[in-house]
Amino acid sequence: MKDMRELVQVILLFGLVCLASAQEFPVRPYVDPSQLDVPWPKHSHLKIPWRAYLETRSGYEFLQGIGVNYNVPLKHELAIKLLAEAGFKTFRIEIGWSNVNWDETALANEGRWKEILSLCKRYGIRPTILLNAHHGVPCPHRFFERRLVADAPKGSRKVRLDNVSKIVPRHSGLCNLTDYMPEGWVHTFVQTESLTRLLNPKSRQERKPAGVERFYHYMTEHGVAPPECGVNDEQGSWLLKAKTVLRAFCFWFNKGIDVMHYYCAYGEQPTDMGLLPTNLKDLPDDAKFERVATLPMRALRNLFRIFSDGKPLKQIRQLSVDVVALGKQTPIYTVAGKTLWHRDVFAFLPFQCHERKFVIAVYTMSYDATKPFSEERYRLTITGFGGMPRQVHLYDPLRDKVVPVKLLMRARDKLAVEVPVMDYPRLLVVAL
Numbered sequence: 001m002k003d004m005r006e007l008v009q010v011i012l013l014f015g016l017v018c019l020a021s022a023q024e025f026p027v028r029p030y031v032d033p034s035q036l037d038v039p040w041p042k043h044s045h046l047k048i049p050w051r052a053y054l055e056t057r058s059g060y061e062f063l064q065g066i067g068v069n070y071n072v073p074l075k076h077e078l079a080i081k082l083l084a085e086a087g088f089k090t091f092r093i094e095i096g097w098s099n100v101n102w103d104e105t106a107l108a109n110e111g112r113w114k115e116i117l118s119l120c121k122r123y124g125i126r127p128t129i130l131l132n133a134h135h136g137v138p139c140p141h142r143f144f145e146r147r148l149v150a151d152a153p154k155g156s157r158k159v160r161l162d163n164v165s166k167i168v169p170r171h172s173g174l175c176n177l178t179d180y181m182p183e184g185w186v187h188t189f190v191q192t193e194s195l196t197r198l199l200n201p202k203s204r205q206e207r208k209p210a211g212v213e214r215f216y217h218y219m220t221e222h223g224v225a226p227p228e229c230g231v232n233d234e235q236g237s238w239l240l241k242a243k244t245v246l247r248a249f250c251f252w253f254n255k256g257i258d259v260m261h262y263y264c265a266y267g268e269q270p271t272d273m274g275l276l277p278t279n280l281k282d283l284p285d286d287a288k289f290e291r292v293a294t295l296p297m298r299a300l301r302n303l304f305r306i307f308s309d310g311k312p313l314k315q316i317r318q319l320s321v322d323v324v325a326l327g328k329q330t331p332i333y334t335v336a337g338k339t340l341w342h343r344d345v346f347a348f349l350p351f352q353c354h355e356r357k358f359v360i361a362v363y364t365m366s367y368d369a370t371k372p373f374s375e376e377r378y379r380l381t382i383t384g385f386g387g388m389p390r391q392v393h394l395y396d397p398l399r400d401k402v403v404p405v406k407l408l409m410r411a412r413d414k415l416a417v418e419v420p421v422m423d424y425p426r427l428l429v430v431a432l
Helices: 002-022 059-064 076-086 110-122 193-199 201-206 234-254 295-307
Strands: 024-027 066-069 090-096 126-132 218-222 259-262 320-326 331-335 338-341 346-354 357-364 376-383 391-396 401-403 406-411 414-421 426-431
Touching: 059 066, 059 234, 059 295, 059 346, 076 110, 076 295, 090 110, 090 259, 110 126, 126 218, 193 201, 218 234, 234 259, 234 295, 234 346, 234 357, 295 426, 320 346, 357 376, 357 414, 391 414, 414 426
Parallel strands: 066 090, 066 259, 090 126, 218 259
Antiparallel strands: 024 320, 320 376, 331 338, 346 357, 357 426, 376 414, 391 401, 391 426, 406 414
């Protein structure tokens, strides 16, 4: 009878081991250079080009690169103060031909530019001045009105006007017939194929002007338009923008971008692309961040605070990782009989803040951040710290809370943890 009980226990234990193994899905190799093997101009729905390399980047430089496209029309001091408190360190400020007078002798609204630049200096903002000649206003211009003296149906190549004075052949044209197309911005989530060809460490080191020790990579517009993603309500719009802010800065700064200007600072409606409160013009000049900041601004400030002790480093220690997805797996889609899974787009994005601190952003790069997402679990075995990991915690900057993490093993230079992840970055903070 005893032998039978032991046999049952062995069979039961074997069954549990098999069940546990069946719920483990190694993502190996996590770093796979072949993911970039898509010869131009081909494309792939299954290749994950950003997984072709893994690089630990500077946490100090992370802070310096947080930027926004400054498009605020009024209340500049309040706007700039709130943006600085959120963590922005640089503004993209566009001075186009529409801001130059007809004689090209002065800037229009020169006082406005002086005020903005003075406030940038006061609040520690580094301006990136874009001298823009885009297709909407490509040169100095002036406007005047004329009336048609005869109908001009759609498609007409000639018009008859009541007055042709000041009209210069081949230089004058019609406007306000339609809106001109904006320059465009890189949408969030996964459109990274062409950029990662240029941003991987090998390309960044080789493709730079002669005599330049380091070539800096800027992304001057990156944002999300909620209605284009099917989101038309206020709460959903702020949530989508908050996720996008966290995903965009963590991902692109880890994959090779040095400075990114989020588009944009201000919008009149929550469904617009802006981050500042939409009632900015009605706020008191001394409005406090804690009372008026939007969800994406709060999320960014929480992110900024985790990196706030970053220091310049002469050398950054490079981490390595082994990734195992746990539990029930979620497919994204199937192409040509092959399935792309959530585990295939798990992002492990390490930064070193100083000699004794690493911050690792982890999340599942879902293809649709508007859909509900269930927490997923991963086992991470991380090496390369250069010392004993003594403190480990997982911080959620969107919810501003510490999330329980399961510590599996800790040794010199090595750490194994089980972490719950979402479709936006949580930060695994490791102190030595």
